[in-house]
Amino acid sequence: MIKRQTTINRIFKITGIGLHSGRNVTLEFLPRREAGIAFIANGCMIPARYDHVADTRLSTQIASENASISTIEHLMAAFYFAGVTNCLVYIDGPEIPILDGSAWEFYHEMWRAGVYEFPDSGVYLKVLKPVEARNNDAWIRVKPLNTLDITMSIDFREPVGKQKKRVTDVENAFSIINSRTFGFLEELEAIQRAGLAKGASLDNAVAIGEDSIVNPDGLRYKKELVNHKILDCIGDLYTSGYRLLGKVEAFKTGHYLNNLLLREIFSSPDNYAIY
Ligand SMILES: [Zn+2]
CATH class of the missing domain: 3.30.230.20 (lpxc deacetylase, domain 1)
Incomplete structure (x- = not known):
């Protein structure tokens, strides 16, 4: 730490x-x-x-x-x-x-x-009260805890389905660092018609086809996709400017809700302490 x-x-x-x-x-x-x-x-x-x-x-x-x-x-x-x-x-x-x-x-x-x-402190953002952000059936919440602990749940169409993962020692969770981004082939086609994802390939993403992973080498981890959602969440929460301390639980969260959670935390000085 x-x-x-x-x-x-x-x-x-x-x-x-x-x-x-x-x-x-x-x-x-x-x-x-x-x-x-x-x-x-x-x-x-x-x-x-x-x-x-x-x-x-x-x-x-x-x-x-x-x-x-x-x-x-x-x-x-x-x-x-x-x-x-x-x-x-x-x-x-x-x-x-x-x-x-x-x-x-x-x-x-x-x-x-x-x-x-450097000698300066001001590294940690400790959550002092439960804070939550919601959007339809998706949500993310954080409760006070002295470490960072993340439980992530996802729910996609098959063959991904429902997956859940808890990471208690986030700072040393190395299987999170190299878990790759992923996408569904049908969504990729729509995004590419809009002129985006021009650089997408099997070298930089896990592609999910109708009933299987398209990449010839498959997944790096059985839970690589939910791992990647944890990676995104850690990256998004680090835009707080601090290392978050709290127990984070999320269901179907994404960049929007991760950002909204930070806005909620910072909306009241009673919600957090910096040290
Ligand atoms: Zn990502």
Whole structure:
């Protein structure tokens, strides 16, 4: 468990294609003294924070007046797992590279760069009261707890069906980091007709066909899909600007509800403490 603010120990770059544009994007990671993760796009700084989240339909997108960046959630989860609280990321395109569809390469490069610790606290967001966000039959809630504990449930059409997973030691849950994003073939066709997901392939996503997984090597874990929902949730909750402490339970949650939960938490100073 990290105690103090941290940053990366050296500069590094990562290049890959964007899931939606299909075009190459390069990220340059720089150490940062100030608290938090922030992006620089088009010469404009965008904090990777819940109150800058502008769109949650296909991914978590942050925006300012002159620029937007999509699909930040896997990168944010990598920062969480690598124990990095402060970093500046220069980006030369509109979305974070999809890489293998998980947080693995981001995490690995951060781990290779190493972490530098500052003396400052202000790392944890401790939930003091139960807080919930709902949308139709989907929900996510958090209750006070001294660690981060996540129970995620999903309910999709077969062959995925209902899956549930609880992770008690989230900081060391390595099977979450390399669990890949997934999609249903019929939805992919509709999204591609809308001019999106041009970069989608079996190299960066698990594709679910009529009655089986399409990828020739299958899944990395039996529960890879629910694992990935936990990865998304960790990345989205890290846009609080802090490492959340609480017992999180969710059913059919997504980027919209994950963001709404943070807005609910921050809506009253009675709900949380920072330390
Ligand atoms: Zn995802």
